[in-house]
């Protein structure tokens with residue numbers, strides 16, 4: 001006897017997002033997402049750290065929170081206090097830090113305590129899709145602020161704030177990725193940071209600083225965090241170990257004053273983020289973070305060079321980009337008439353995954369010819385072959401580039 005499967009469809013909650021697509025493996029040439037360089041996952045040191053910390057403290061796993069309380073494993077928070085003080089100029093205590101399950105959970109918690117449907121936030125025009133999607137789902141209005149080679153344009157921010165004030169709208173926050181911006185790879189210089197803080201103070205709008213790429217800067221130099229520079233507070237800072245160590249660990253953090261942490265803790269209903277990851281990271285970072293990150297960054301820089309060379313060779317002037325100051329992404333502009341939303345499915349069918357620019361921007365039209373390429377995970381050979389394959393697909397689709405690898409082709413003949 002066969003029975004019909006139980007039908008959950010009529011019981012599903014209202015307002016759910018569209019269902020997820022089933023994982024079918026990564027495409028051959030994978031330039032999407034924020035994956036890291038497999039060669040630089042410090043496997044041996046992580047193994048040794050796991051053994052050491054579990055041997056020493058494994059029995060604390062018997063309690064929720066490892067005896068450190070709900071804010072996360074204390075030695076990891078203490079590592080962060082020292083690291084953020086040294087690198088970002090942030091003076092904070094372990095109690096000002098909340099460990100989260102990736103900085104995605106940090107985004108959710110900050111949004112959770114501040115945002116209501118119909119609210120307005122200011123955000124860099126080209127920005128992280130994960131942030132844009134969250135805001136769209138929450139029914140929050142986004143005002144995109146254009147960027148130039150030095151990150152968010154302060155004149156445009158000033159104009160947007162003045163305009164909102166005229167319309168009686170007080171934005172809930174200014175979301176920014178000031179230190180190696182995603183996707184543009186820009187770093188907001190110190191003077192602009194001061195100007196941004198002044199404007200935020202003038203209009204009484206908090207700043208939401210997402211600093212997850214700040215460790216991956218080619219020359220290792222970064223301006224202080226906005227959190228550190230603000231004379232008036234009003235900044236929430238989040239970060240992650242996804243980019244500096246490994247994304248699958250799912251460890252991020254929030255730095256904020258206790259009244260805000262207290263509000264976020266009340267929303268963090270998972271009884272603590274994964275304990276093993278926190279323990280292993282704390283053990284690993286105390287010894288190796290300072291040498292691991294420069295080695296990782298050097299490897300990433302080489303991959304960026306390979307990608308830029310491959311694009312220049314295969315696309316010539318049909319692909320324009322500014323060199324990022326660090327990170328794992330290149331924000332590329334393809335010549336007219338390329339529409340990367342249309343290119344995306346055709347490229348994917350050919351085994352090449354790219355992020356279409358429109359999904360990473362508040363201005364879909366402006367980003368039509370843009371794509372974001374993550375260069376961290378593919379090998380050098382895959383970067384070269386993937387870009388060559390993409391040029392071929394793009395030319396067939398749109399006639400761009402007219403010349404591939406400096407060889408003129410006739411797009412019309414499909415050769």
Ligand SMILES: Cc1ncc(COP(=O)(O)O)c(C=O)c1O
Nearest residue numbers: 034102103104128182240242252
């Ligand atoms: C700007 C930005 N914020 C937050 C995240 C979330 O990362 P995770 O949850 O892995 O820390 C990402 C991931 O790519 C990102 O680019």
